[in-house]
Amino acid sequence: MSTVDSRVSVAPRKPPRKPKPAPGSRGLSPLRVLGMAFVWLFTAVNLLVLYWLVSAAFKTPIEIFTKPFALPAHWFERGDPFRNFAYAWDNAGFGRAFLVTVVLVAVSSVVIVLVSAPAAYALTRLGARGADGMTNFVAIGMGVPFQTVVIPLFIGMAEVNLTNDLFGMFLVYVALSLPFTVFLLTGFFKSLPDELEEAAALDGASPLRTFRTIMLPLARGGLVTALILNAIGLWNETLLAIVFLNENANFTLARALFAFNSAASYQSEYGGLIAGVAIVVLPMLVLYLLLARRIITGLTLGAGK
Template sequence: MSTTALSSSSTGSTGQPPPRRKAPRRPKPAPGTQRISPLRVIGLTVVWLFTAFNLLVLYWLIMAAFKTPLEIFREPLSLPATLFERGTPFRNFVYAWESAEFGTAFLNTVILVAVCSVVIVLVSAPAAYALSRLGVRGSGPMTAFIAIGMGVPFQTVIIPLFIAMSEIDLNNNLFGLALIYVALSLPFTVFLLTGFFRSLPDELEEAASIDGASATRTFWSIMLPLARGGLITALILNAIGLWNETLLAIVFLQENANFTLARALFTFYNAASYQSEYGGLLAGVAIIVLPMLVMYILLARRIITGLTLGAGK
């Protein structure tokens, strides 16, 4: 074929060159993903300011726990000096521990939080599995009803709870307080674990059914180990929340022998304020705050990963 024929075939029968194809249009970037976005700048600014404020408060709390009352008010952000010069840097912590009887309160809190957290997860896991995997009739409305329980402030039920617990003689009793903790923590935990069980693959359940496994055995032997990340996340979140709980402990506990750490600190506040022992008071706050802070720092990645997995499925 000649060059003329090639040129004529490329231009078409009309003698016009074929139209040039347009390049595909680039998709618009999602909001907030541009390099310079006002919303992104505002959001990052707010987050970092909030983080800086919390770090400043934490720094002030730790430094004040090693200071005398005079240093706390005159030099609130400076490093502690007087107690270190006297050779008694932990004087405030010793005073708080002995005066507030934190030894018994610490033991009560550890046992109460550990038992309640485990019981909450043990009760919530089967309930969440039944609502999300067994096709229970009305499971959708039941899950929504449980979620509504998270929106009811527990302060609104304190008086009815106090009257009910008095009728069965469970006021001023750690067992009674444990029952309240478990009951009030179930809605959040069931709702959280429902998302984890829904994220598990159906094939494993079908294979277990073909092998003749019952629903109970499938739950305990297959599904529960697979949801270990969600169970640990729920356990940690409940432990942190119960450790810091104060209002219910104030209402339902009256004897020093039954006090939790938060309840003991509330009583210690009056004595420390009367004696102007503000360093000892802040040392008591640090004794309560620091264990959970360390725990959260060590397990933050597991908590965030677990929450993201449950929300993303």
């Protein structure tokens, strides 16, 4: 018995395979070093541009060209540091344009989310026939540059006398922003648990009530993200305002800045012009810095499925 056992050869057992390290846990590879260097260089360039914009808004034209990266001195020494901002605000009509922009952007962003939320819910949760095809059709709308539809859109709006009209501008903003917002919100509604919806159906709740009382509160992060992204995009929009608005009373901030550019350049008021740029840029920059964490969390929340 022992002789037979001694003749049986047992194959050596292979050691278990080591798991692959998580991404980013390895040492610094040349590609990673290059990527980090590019990111930091891009960040440094943007911070330098931001510094130049803010400092130039307080400088005289001579300081802007002779000392582009030095701290402003002339208007501070004269005790009138906000002279450029006052000039831009008074001569560019930024007061009314600021009010028009705030109201137009706020109303448009809210309506966009109010229309997109039920549309995204219907495409993802109600099991409607052809929902996948309709979702793909909405996604196609994101790939069409709005610059290509400006001329036919202007002709159509002119036929119904909605050019140079804030209500017409509101309709254009809502229509062109719906594809992105619907597609964004479909990801949030897909990530919501099915069990809550099934429990509501067993309790006799209608789809409308389920959407209003259960799904909307759960998708609040996505709704807030969509609202903020639309507000930032519409605040900075310029081309549509240039095409559709031609009266000072209806100008948005970006449109008023475009009209102010010629007058300020002719009078060599480059400090006032840069101050006007700062008035347009800085509110959305501050808003993004305050809500950056919420925006990033909202964008990644719907990626669970």
